[in-house]
Amino acid sequence: MAGFRGIDKAFFPIKNVSSVIEIFKHQLEKVSEPDLALLSIIVGAVENSLTCSRPNAPLQLCEPMEPSSLPTLEIHTVESLYNKFHAIIKSAVDPVVKTSREKVYATREIVKKVSDVVWNTLSRSYYKDRAHLQSLYSYLTGNKLDCFGVAFAVVAGCQVLGYSDVHLALSEDHAWVVFGQYGTETAEVTWHGKGNEDKRGQEIGKGVSARSWLYVNNKPVICTRAMEVAALVSAINPSLNTAHDAYEVALLQQELLWLLYDLGHLAKYPMAIGNLGDLEEISATAGRIPCDVLFKEAIASARQNYTNMHVYPYTYQGGYFYRNKMYEEAFESWANASDVIRKYNYSRDDEEIYKEFLEIANELIPHIMKVESSGFSANSILKKPQCFAHLLRFYDGICQWEEGSATPVLHIGWAKPLVNTISKFDADVRAKVNIICETAEDRIEQQHNFNNHSNGSTNCLNNNNYCVPKKQDLSPPGTDLINAIESKVNSAEE
Numbered sequence: 001m002a003g004f005r006g007i008d009k010a011f012f013p014i015k016n017v018s019s020v021i022e023i024f025k026h027q028l029e030k031v032s033e034p035d036l037a038l039l040s041i042i043v044g045a046v047e048n049s050l051t052c053s054r055p056n057a058p059l060q061l062c063e064p065m066e067p068s069s070l071p072t073l074e075i076h077t078v079e080s081l082y083n084k085f086h087a088i089i090k091s092a093v094d095p096v097v098k099t100s101r102e103k104v105y106a107t108r109e110i111v112k113k114v115s116d117v118v119w120n121t122l123s124r125s126y127y128k129d130r131a132h133l134q135s136l137y138s139y140l141t142g143n144k145l146d147c148f149g150v151a152f153a154v155v156a157g158c159q160v161l162g163y164s165d166v167h168l169a170l171s172e173d174h175a176w177v178v179f180g181q182y183g184t185e186t187a188e189v190t191w192h193g194k195g196n197e198d199k200r201g202q203e204i205g206k207g208v209s210a211r212s213w214l215y216v217n218n219k220p221v222i223c224t225r226a227m228e229v230a231a232l233v234s235a236i237n238p239s240l241n242t243a244h245d246a247y248e249v250a251l252l253q254q255e256l257l258w259l260l261y262d263l264g265h266l267a268k269y270p271m272a273i274g275n276l277g278d279l280e281e282i283s284a285t286a287g288r289i290p291c292d293v294l295f296k297e298a299i300a301s302a303r304q305n306y307t308n309m310h311v312y313p314y315t316y317q318g319g320y321f322y323r324n325k326m327y328e329e330a331f332e333s334w335a336n337a338s339d340v341i342r343k344y345n346y347s348r349d350d351e352e353i354y355k356e357f358l359e360i361a362n363e364l365i366p367h368i369m370k371v372e373s374s375g376f377s378a379n380s381i382l383k384k385p386q387c388f389a390h391l392l393r394f395y396d397g398i399c400q401w402e403e404g405s406a407t408p409v410l411h412i413g414w415a416k417p418l419v420n421t422i423s424k425f426d427a428d429v430r431a432k433v434n435i436i437c438e439t440a441e442d443r444i445e446q447q448h449n450f451n452n453h454s455n456g457s458t459n460c461l462n463n464n465n466y467c468v469p470k471k472q473d474l475s476p477p478g479t480d481l482i483n484a485i486e487s488k489v490n491s492a493e494e
């Protein structure tokens with residue numbers, strides 16, 4: 001590793017956002033590979049100084065701050081933490097011998113050892129979901145990391161030891177590492193969720209969990225060093241409290257994401273593009289592409305690189321449309337999200353995406369129906385068969401997600417808002433939706449494509465057609481779905 005000596009000390013002391021940008025630019029363009037520990041300590045220190053109120057800090061005279069000025073970050077603060085991290089890691093595992101001619105690859109034992117040294121230096125008990133626990137600054141000053149932070153620390157630790165083959169692998173709700181000569185070895189290095197025994201050291205889900213959303217059908221984001229920088233930048237958390245963000249931290253995150261975007265390091269990282277889209281919606285950067293284009297790019301990246309097995313690109317976009325009262329477009333994005341989840345089996349590890357669909361179905365869509373059915377207008381979504389088709393596709397995807405799963409998805413809490421929503425559309429509007437039934441063969445082919453990881457999704461045509469993989473049914477569209485759900489509800493109530 002270049003070590004602390006390697007970086008230009010000229011960038012210190014850090015007093016504003018642009019000097020942090022300069023350090024990242026230097027690391028991403030000038031050195032052989034960006035130093036993950038250094039960059040994580042720097043952004044962690046900046047985030048901590050602006051979001052973690054220090055109760056007994058002397059009330060600083062608030063001299064008029066430049067919008068991009070930061071509390072001064074001295075080189076000795078960063079250098080001592082950087083050297084501390086190197087010492088912790090090297091105390092546990094011997095670094096790669098420099099002189100060795102041939103490339104040395106990590107082994108499962110080495111990865112497990114690095115994971116163990118991080119794991120065993122975490123403080124005994126703390127609230128794991130708290131904000132600002134993602135960086136090495138948090139680890140080195142407070143012995144606290146969240147589940148992403150542990151995985152990141154392991155990769156940064158392996159970089160310190162000289163294992164350039166160890167990389168971060170990211171699904172939409174979990175992180176692990178890949179390593180070895182072909183980058184095909186996998187290992188759990190952190191925990192997931194609450195109350196689950198950690199599987200550290202084990203290979204990634206071979207069993208039933210392989211079909212769960214948590215492992216995205218074996219289509220995770222496999223990071224390069226620069227994409228690991230994008231992950232630590234995405235993990236920057238500007239929130240001061242539930243209501244406010246620290247302006248300078250959000251600005252720093254936004255500018256770093258644009259730097260990474262311009263260098264091409266977000267191209268295969270849909271969630272990072274989505275994060276940038278969210279920041280641009282809040283505060284658009286002059287001369288940059290608009291946020292709706294970023295949300296489309298995230299979807300295109302997921303379709304292109306991950307065989308459309310990721311849900312979040314569609315819920316980033318759906319959330320944008322919803323906040324901007326573009327309800328028909330929101331229905332379409334959510335139906336597209338549902339077309340992804342239908343390909344999976346629901347497992348107990350998928351709570352996060354379950355909560356996402358629950359909020360859409362039971363909060364966001366009912367809110368839209370309420371505001372749309374209060375005012376009467378000719379172009380109300382209640383008059384559009386297209387909207388009804390999107391909603392049927394949305395609900396049907398959730399039903400299909402449940403089919404074949406060991407854990408049920410739907411319960412009475414889903415049925416009431418669902419029936420309430422569908423019944424807001426008049427029969428004459430519903431009748432305009434053509435139900436095209438896929439045959440059983442289509443389903444078998446889809447299943448086959450899922451197992452072979454090909455993008456066999458037979459997406460419905462996005463017009464008034466609505467495809468249901470059901471037997472021919474002449475009753476008005478939606479009834480079948482309502483019957484299916486009501487019968488489940490009745491049995492649940494018995």
Ligand SMILES: CC1(C)CN=C(N2CCN(c3ncnc4sc(C(F)(F)C(F)(F)F)cc34)CC2)S1
Nearest residue numbers: 148170171172173174175234271272312315316
């Ligand atoms: C449409 C949404 C509800 C808005 N924000 C969403 N995020 C916020 C950012 N986010 C992320 N943004 C960038 N990279 C990652 S890696 C990752 C993870 F794999 F789950 C990890 F590492 F376990 F935490 C999560 C995540 C998770 C998903 S999804």
